[in-house]
Amino acid sequence: MAANKRTRSRKTHTSQFMRFREVKGKVVSSIDIDPAVEAITILFQDKTALSFELQSRLAVFPELSDWKTGDWQGIKRWKAVHSRLSKVSWL
DSSP states (O other): OOOOOOOOOOOOOOOOOOOOOOGTTTOOOEEEEEETEEEEEEEEESSSSEEEEEOOOOEOOOOOETTSSSSOEEEEEEOOOEEEOOOOOOO
């Protein structure tokens, strides 16, 4: 009896991680979280910094439903509405 061979998909795995190669090998001096400006800053010993501005985003999912019978029956769904994110502009 021949052994079953499995075929694997040749899809390439794309990582959703963002890499910051410029900071590889740097020594961290401190990490600051500033709720006033909504940012996380990583300070390095060579006096450089990597900062992350945080922004929340609102998403609304409109749906018309009928619940007269006690069952929630969807009638119509609309496209989700997302709040706009502010963009940081570098001068």
